[in-house]
Amino acid sequence: MLVWQVIMNLEETLQYHHIDVSSLSLPEYQRGGKEHPICLLRVPVTQILAQWEVLRGLVSETGYWPVIGWDRFKQPLWEEEMVQTILEAGLYIDIQQWLKQEGIHTRIDEEGVRKRADVPPAPFDFRLPYGRFPYTLPSLVPIALVPTTHFWEVPAYLPVQGNEWDPSNAVQVAMMKYWNERWGAELVAMAPSTVEMRVLQPPTTWEDAFLLAKEQYIYAPDVVDQWLRGNFATLVKTLLNGHVWLFWWD
Structure with a gap:
């Protein structure tokens, strides 16, 4: 199917569900090629999470997963890996x-972490949707529409790896798939070196939250080392019954 046909079909579906498509655009750089184009919407910041929910609910119909915060489309580095690879x-x-x-x-x-179990948690909330984006007006927030119904495939289209010491894009795919199967985690927002997820079945026991916190610390240590000032116990308590996960690599 030609790109313009893909876009027209997407527009028709979104309009049918009363979504404003006046800002819908097709970025010049398409990592997945013309057969699988990424599209871009820009939404008022006051509506961003509600709009994401609507788009998330339409994934099976549109074939596109919504990702808040991505508007940095650019030509790939030399010898960049392809999506399928x-x-x-x-x-x-x-x-x-x-x-x-x-x-x-x-x-x-x-044992030391358990002794600090009374440390008050720092509940995570989405941050990226309310940031500033280099190619988007301050009153708006970008939502990339990525041509997949499986969100864990998104890092293959929108490379989250920002530095050579960050987890590779392939690891990002594997980790997101694993956490989706284990905890019902879903990708909400992403930018280079930043990932934000919502969790449908978070851990409900200290033991599970502790094991999950170890995984997250291995995956993204800067959240503990810098953001939480080295307080691993706070991360454990934040993950316990917590529905938002934040990851960041300096």
């Missing part, structure tokens, strides 16, 4: 083995 690598990764290998030098004093 990243997806194949991500689905091949044994994420438990990756966590074990990456966590070799991670030492957490569980």
Whole structure:
């Protein structure tokens, strides 16, 4: 199907559900090629999360997963991996083995963390939807519409890896798929070196929250080391019954 036909079909579906498509655009750079175009909407900041919910509810109908915060479309680096290559690598990764290998030098004093169980949590809330975006007016927020019904494939289209020491885009695919299967996590917002997810079935026991916090610390240590000032116990309490996860790499 030609790109213009894809866009027309998407427009018709969105309009049928009373979504304003006046800002719908087709970025010049398409990592997935013309057969799988990424589209872009710009939505008033006051409506952003409600609009995301509507678009999320239409994924099975549109075939597009909405991602808040991405408007940095640019030509890829030389010899950049293709979408299918990243997806194949991500689905091949044994994420438990990756966590074990990456966590070799991670030492957490569980007894010490338990002693700080009375530390008040710092409930996470979405931050990226209310930030400033380089190619979007301050009153608006971009939503990228990515041509997949499986959100864990999004890092193959919108590369989240910002530095060579960040988890690779293939690892991002594997980790998001794993957490979706385990906790019902879903991608809401993303930008280079930043991921924000909502969680439908968060951990309800200290033990599960502690194990999850270890995984998240291995995956994105800057959340604890910088944001929470090294307080691992706060992360555990935040994840316990918490419905928002934030990740950030400096």
